[in-house]
Amino acid sequence: MGLDQNLASQLKSIEDKVASELKQCSDLDALQKIKAYFLGRKKGKLTQLIKLIPSLSINERKILGPKINQTKNKLLTLFQEKEKAFASSNVKSFFDPTLPGEKPIYGHLHPITQVCYEAEDIFEKMGFEIVEPFEIDDDFHVFETLNIPQGHPARDMWDTFWTEDNFIPITHTSAMQNRILKSVKPPIRAIVPGRCFRHEATDARHEHTFYQIEGVYVDQNISLADLLGTLLSFLEAFFQQKLKYKIQPSYFPFVEPGLEFLISCVICKGRGCATCGHSGWLELIPCGPIHPNVLKMGGVNPEKYSGFAWGMGLDRLVMLRFAIEDIRLFHSGNLRFLEQF
Amino acid sequence: MKILLSWIQDFVEIKTSSEKLAERLSVSLAEVERTEKIEDEILFEIENKALTHRPDCFSLIGIAREIAAITDSKFKPPQIGKDVDQNAVSLPLKIEVVNSDLCPRYTAVVITNLKIGPSPTDIQKRLRLSGIRPLGNLVDITNYIMLEWGQPLHAFDYDKLSDEKKIIVRTALPREKINTLDGVERQLDPKMLLIADSVKPIGIAGIMGGSNTEISKTTKTIVLESANFNHFNNRYTSLHLGLRTEASTRFEKGQDPEKTLTALLKAIEMYRHYACGKPASEIFDFYPKPEKQKTIIFCPQKVSEKLGINLVFGKIEKIFNSLNLQITKDAEIWKITIPTYRRDLTIEADLLEEIARIYGYDQIKPSLPPRTLKPPKQNAETIFERKIKNILLRLSLSEIYTYSFVDPKLWKKCLMKSDALLKLKNPLSPELSLVRNNLLPALVDKIALNSKYFAEFSLFEVGKAINHQAKNILPLEVKEVAGGIYSQNELPLLAPWYPPRRIPVSPSGGGGAASSKSFDSSTSASWRTVVFSNDYKNSFLKAKGILSALFTELGLREPTYTTGDKPKAPFMTGEWSFIRMRGQEIGVLGNLDKKVAANFCLNGNVSLFKLDLKTLQRLSPGKKPYLPLPKYPFLNYDLSFIIDSEILIDEILVKIKGLNLKTLKSIDVFDVFINPKLGKNKKSVALRFAFGSDKKTLTGKEVEPQIGSIKKILANSFSALIRSR
Incomplete structure (x- = not known):
């Protein structure tokens, strides 16, 4: 009991002393000294009492231990309050709106996906339905139904990959044309966005894996003028500006005539820049009225119906939209690239 | 192909400047890619590809004929002397x-x-x-x-x-x-x-x-x-x-x-x-079968119908004449005789092309085809794909594209066999010689790449996994979504200490046949969603949370996860799980094998998942259910207990659900940890039960019997030692 009372008075006097010392204490240095005097690791007044605990009997420990701890916590709280008071009086709280915000982590859609959605949405509004291509198809759909028989020199225009079992990673999304013609009765309005392949070495402007949006339109009384109007309407909606266009003759066996649809450069407005090779024109969409043989093979009577088709390069649109200089970044999987979109 | 203008002039008079001529040729025949001035001569470089169907134009005479037609000039046919010198000696042949x-x-x-x-x-x-x-x-x-x-x-x-x-x-x-x-x-x-x-x-x-x-x-x-x-x-x-x-x-x-x-x-x-x-x-x-001139039947009306340009017939005639195409008229029908050198002209459409290009494509006024107001048919598959991508985007995953052509070495690094993959006959390089039948290896590769720059990220790709089928049958293309979660530092799944975590427990999930009727969607608490905190760093739990949210957004119930015991590269054996829904396998979830990670010099933790989009789409109801908010507040009751560490959380939940407690609305697993103090091979599990009623606010007394039965079943089925209350 004696020990108990003795200790209780010791604790009380420590608490009182600390309270009165703190009242007079006027700076942080002095505060540290007081703290060390009572709670210092070796010679602190309270620390010495704490060190006594192991030497006590179990019964004494049960009673005295908590009391010492109580005092310790009380002191710690007192010191903390004083420290806070000093801190708030010494440093003015300051609201700095220019501090950088916390960086949130959020997802990014691939730029090709983004632009593809944009294009799909415009075409859907124009009445086109979306059809997905096969990634690997057969000679019949990739070439033969498109009026490119075996041995035709036009086959050289496509640098084709072949699988060992003689299938073709599609060279163009036109490979779906025959299936579309067969499955829907005119009027037919469909687009085919998809991944295509060409046997070509890769550099900043060329990729063996690329993306196309094929378009097919078949109905009665469809003319070449309708093709021009459709493509121009799409491109003006896509680039959100008035465009000049021109047509260049070309050759693709599945359209007759084969044409290239060019628009005035959207970067330099036709004045000439690196993007358009200083010509002022962008060669964007190979297209043309569907060849009667292709219609026939698709079960569509070319006497009654006519139509047009195109195969637009999607990568090019994406590169134009974001001014991306290197096509290889698309498949790099590099987040530092992707997180910019 | 190079065209020397002075040579061309042997056969046609050029009446315009070379710039104009190049422009006209580009518009009507094939692009003049370059005009070169060299040794006082002018040289055109013409794009060959556009002339693939024009064998006659692989000659100066052919080009000269075109220039004559396009510029309304006269073609001067070459003169050939037919008098072969008869006085020569005769040699046998x-x-x-x-x-x-x-x-x-x-x-x-x-x-x-x-x-x-x-x-x-x-x-x-x-x-x-x-x-x-x-x-x-x-x-x-x-x-x-x-x-x-x-x-x-x-x-x-x-x-x-x-x-x-x-x-x-x-x-x-x-x-x-x-x-x-x-x-x-x-x-x-x-x-x-x-x-x-x-x-x-x-x-x-x-x-x-x-x-x-x-x-x-x-x-x-x-x-x-x-x-x-x-x-x-x-x-x-x-x-x-x-x-x-x-x-x-x-x-x-x-x-x-x-x-x-x-x-x-x-x-x-x-x-x-x-x-x-x-x-x-x-x-x-x-020359056993001399070439005959072909004729093509032509209706001049087609010009306005198919080209959308209005030309008087005289103008059409003039164009044909300029191309040396002879017309024999028979009322509305014209018979056009084709010179043998124009082997490309075989049908009426070919003649229409001739008119369009000589008349000038730039003269055609664009128009739009008339159409009904009927909206186009929707493609359910592409809509579903978009939905998946958008949900993953909201869950902070970024989309990547990787090649369909893959490297056998990539498969090897993932400890996978590449024998079954389709092979290319003519690959660009060995690194691009196979066709992928799995999206995960390339994903792991890209995770390794990005781990050098980011401490934490999640990626996904939607693409085709292509599998060989029987001979002469097109390969099977399966659209998949593959996802990967990376974190540099992470806490183990079961740690001595664990931050509070909430795992949504869709009451009907996980239980299979054992799940009770009282947990059907009308009483389900699936409006609770996962809460991610930033210091949540177990990539497996993060991946699983992402999947849970994805399924919730699709209106699907929580699937079952069953640990696969066989090796399934690139997953860590014993740390992957099948994802099944209504008895069908829809995908896989698991941790990346540490050996695979080492092959990619990949430090940190990677969890991967893969889902079959078609199956997922078939199972998806198309919309997610809305549940009215509860009228009366729920009563929460926390219960923590100690059980054998190898008992699956799911087993516990299934048992509790089996009790068919009407007022039990949801169960949250909020704390799971191991600690030597708990005893050998023991873990502590804390569950939070939410009780509720449609009629009133429940009191503690009213839920006591239910809590009693939960405690009982925990003790009886798992020998659980209740820690609190």
Whole structure:
């Protein structure tokens, strides 16, 4: 009991002393000294009492231990309050709106996906339905139904990959044309966005894996003028500006005539820049009225119906939209690239 | 193709400036890619590809005809002297065409008395500027005519023919070989057409001559060949030998057999003129089936119908006339006679093209086709794909694209076998030689790449996994979504200490048949969603949370996860799980094998998932259910207990759900940890139960019986030791 009372008075006097010392204490240095005097690791007044605990009997420990701890916590709280008071009086709280915000982590859609959605949405509004291509198809759909028989020199225009079992990673999304013609009765309005392949070495402007949006339109009384109007309407909606266009003759066996649809450069407005090779024109969409043989093979009577088709390069649109200089970044999987979109 | 303007002017008067002409040609024939001014000459470089269907335009005469039509100028046909010198000595020559189907016409003549020397400078200049090296008069003449007429010729040294002096046009014998002019020995196959004498092959028909009959400095007499070869066969041979020449470029397009003889006559004239050559044989002309002019029926009304331009018939007539297309009118129907050199014109659509391009595409006014207001048919598959991508995007995953062509080494690094993958016959490189049947290896590769720059990220890709099927059947294309979660530092799944976590427990999930009726969607608490805190760093739990949210957004219930015990690379054996829904496997979730990570020098933790989109779409109801908010507040009750560490959380939840407690609305697992203090192989699990009623606010007393039964079943089924309350 004696020990108990003795200790209780010791604790009380420590608490009182600390309270009165703190009242007079006027700076942080002095505060540290007081703290060390009572709670210092070796010679602190309270620390010495704490060190006594192991030497006590179990019964004494049960009673005295908590009391010492109580005092310790009380002191710690007192010191903390004083420290806070000093801190708030010494440093003015300051609201700095220019501090950088916390960086949130959020997802990014691939730029090709983004632009593809944009294009799909415009075409859907124009009445086109979306059809997905096969990634690997057969000679019949990739070439033969498109009026490119075996041995035709036009086959050289496509640098084709072949699988060992003689299938073709599609060279163009036109490979779906025959299936579309067969499955829907005119009027037919469909687009085919998809991944295509060409046997070509890769550099900043060329990729063996690329993306196309094929378009097919078949109905009665469809003319070449309708093709021009459709493509121009799409491109003006896509680039959100008035465009000049021109047509260049070309050759693709599945359209007759084969044409290239060019628009005035959207970067330099036709004045000439690196993007358009200083010509002022962008060669964007190979297209043309569907060849009667292709219609026939698709079960569509070319006497009654006519139509047009195109195969637009999607990568090019994406590169134009974001001014991306290197096509290889698309498949790099590099987040530092992707997180910019 | 290079076009020398001064040469063209032999055949047409050019009335416009070269700039204008280039522009007009680009708009009406093929793009003039470049105009070069060189040695006081103007040279056009014309895009070949656009002329693939125009064999006639692989010649100056052909281009000249076009210029005449386009610029409304007159075409000046070349003049050929038909008077062959009859006084020459006669030398023997026999011609035999064995495969007349592959050689519709073969003309030849022996020319002797030749004086070898350089060609005159103007001929040399024309060849040089057109991109052909002058090699002396005998060869230059053949090249000159080829450029001018589009008819390749070949001169064989007559004295080097075998004694019989016989030329045979035949296909190659099995294993036959020939040394071609370029000094390469070429192995032939029996489909390839040859020119031979009676003992040896002396040339590959329409592609390249043999070195054994090559013109040399001592050549005095030649056999001059001008022939027409089948273009499919020619292209076959050139492709299979990998040998493309100026001659094959022309023949493979299909040349007009009508010009075969004319070109020979022109050559005879030039040999006389520039090499003192005298014909020393009759002019052989094998031409069993002379080419006939075709006619095409044409309705002039179609011009406005198919082109959308209104032209008076007189204008159409004028265009046809300018192209040398003759019209025979029969009321509304015109019969158009096609010159033999226009082999590209076979149907009415071809004639419409002629009108459009000569009239000028720029004259066509764009219009829009009329259509109904009916909205287009929706493609459920693409809509679903978009939905998946958007949900993953909201869950902070970024989309990547990787190639469909993959590297066998990538599979090896992932400890996977690549034997079953489709192989490319002609890959660009070994790294791109297989077709992927799984999206995960490339994903792991890209995670490794990005882990150098980011401490925490999640990626996904939607793409096709392509699998071999039976022979002659298209490969099976399965659209998958693959996702990967990476974090540099992470806490283990079960740690001595764990931050509070909430796992949504969709009450009907996980239990299979055992799940109770009281947990059907009407009482489900699936409106609770996962709360991610930033210091949540277990990639597996993060991946699973992402999947839970994805399924919730799709209106699907929580699937079952069953640990697969077999190895399934690239997953860590024992740390992956099948994802099943209504008995169907929809995907896989698991941790990346540490050995695979090491192969990619990948530090940190990676969890991966893969889902089959088609199956997922089939199971998805299309919309997610809305649940009205509870009218009365729920009463929460926390319970923590100690059980064997190997008991799955799911087993516990299933048991509790099996009690069919009507007022139990949800269970949250909010704390799971292991600690030596708990005993050997024990873990502490804390559950929060939410009780609720539609009729009133429940009191503690009212839920006591339910809590009692939960405690009982925990104690009885798992020997759980209840820690609190």
